[in-house]
Amino acid sequence: MVFKNNTDLEKIEAKEHCHVINVDRVTDWIVKNSKITIRKKIKTVQCVYSDVVCIPFKKKCNINQHRNLWENNTDYFIVATVIVKNHFGNVTLSINKDKNFTLSPNQCKAITICDIKTISLFCKENKQYCKGILELQLHYCKKTFQHPTQIKELIGQTITNIQMLQFDIKEVDNQCRKRINHICTSHNTLPISQVILSIFGLLQIPCYTHPFFPLIDFYKTEKVMLCIPKGAKIKSQLCDLDFLILNVHKSACHLDIDILIDLTYKICVLKKTKIVIEGNPCSSKTSY
16 A cells, blocks of 8 residues: 555554554665676785894995995895985995995985895996995894795686675765666656665685685775665675686785686665555454
């Protein structure tokens, strides 16, 4: 029964054998597939302790010659920020004897290097004189993940047993609904609107791939067409999930993992509606 105004509802509620209840009426529902591609960074080292070292240097060297300033003599994996300041002349620093950067007089520069082993002066001129202060911010680390091939072997495979810790779909703003068309039914006219939805999830993959694999969060916005009258709300339910590792990029301190998340979910539009249950009085029968 459809109520045109509150007066009709009051008349129904006044009847002796009528009861009015509130229920959720489904105005629309769809099943949708969405693919989300993200890149996740995994640290392969863990910092144990940190230190700051200042090294004044005053050296003269010949052309194409390396003069050693600092060397890692420990068993630790060191991540260092190298700063050169208060220097005289053109200074060229060589990191691990394969990465060079040059500073002009009185120029200050900082660079962060993973897995630093040596720092030396590299002379481009004969009998070059260099003077300055080398400041090192050292982070002594240990390897937490020695075998990245364990993840690389999973490239192109769908990983099962994914644990979805959180999943939610919400309308970004109901003021952003864009009216497209109408569907006429026997009772009333239902609006069809373009709705912007935000998809958010938090999941965890099985620990056998990497014991320090972080939680993976993802976010995406999508536009869908729904029959959503004024006052209606959206509810969602995750139906299926596939998790695919596309590629792995390795660096000294971390792994960059390209991931494809394939979601199938159901969206249901619900609107509060009043229904009337009406009955006729009857007399009870007693059987002997």
